[in-house]
Amino acid sequence: MTNKTPRRKGSRAKLRDFLMENVGKVLDSDTLREVAGTSEWARRVRELRNEEGLNIVTHNDRSDLKPGQYLLVNLKPLPAFERDISKETRAFVLDRNGFTCQMCGAAAGEPHPYDSGRKTRLHIGHIIDKSMGGTDDPSNLRAICSVCNEGASNLTLNRPNTIKLIAQIRRAPAKDQLDVLKWLIQKFPNQAKELTQE
Numbered sequence: 001m002t003n004k005t006p007r008r009k010g011s012r013a014k015l016r017d018f019l020m021e022n023v024g025k026v027l028d029s030d031t032l033r034e035v036a037g038t039s040e041w042a043r044r045v046r047e048l049r050n051e052e053g054l055n056i057v058t059h060n061d062r063s064d065l066k067p068g069q070y071l072l073v074n075l076k077p078l079p080a081f082e083r084d085i086s087k088e089t090r091a092f093v094l095d096r097n098g099f100t101c102q103m104c105g106a107a108a109g110e111p112h113p114y115d116s117g118r119k120t121r122l123h124i125g126h127i128i129d130k131s132m133g134g135t136d137d138p139s140n141l142r143a144i145c146s147v148c149n150e151g152a153s154n155l156t157l158n159r160p161n162t163i164k165l166i167a168q169i170r171r172a173p174a175k176d177q178l179d180v181l182k183w184l185i186q187k188f189p190n191q192a193k194e195l196t197q198e
């Protein structure tokens, strides 16, 4: 009856050891399946990432990886938020932030603006880091994409102020300006109506 649990732990531990021995190396699914010795190997990898905080990335995170390739980036554990924050809080924060990365403006599920090979995946990040006394309260949380989350700081832009933002739009081609207009009208339909009636 208890046969299943120890075996499951066994395969997770085997994968953990193997990944840590091969940190920084791209591994394929056949290798991981063999190491784990179970058809459930992919779930074990997810547990290592989501429950233990191993920084394992796939083609969903990095455009240089192909489907079926896995990479343990380094031995630094992922921030605790991946594990500690409830689904409800995640959903609340993502919704409040309009499913948009609060650092670079990338929108969930769309191609990343600064890493176009990759679909934007959003995580929940702390505004004030926990190590600096920040809490898990929603007021200290924000949506952040995997590119910004990995600390690709050369890709990370500060949020522009209104003057800079308008200057950027002003020098864009008319077609792009119209796209911005459409996007804003979609986002603020009621305000758009009010403004055009005046």
Ligand SMILES: [Zn+2]
Pocket: 101, 102, 103, 104, 105, 106, 144, 145, 146, 147, 148, 149
């Ligand atoms: Zn971002």
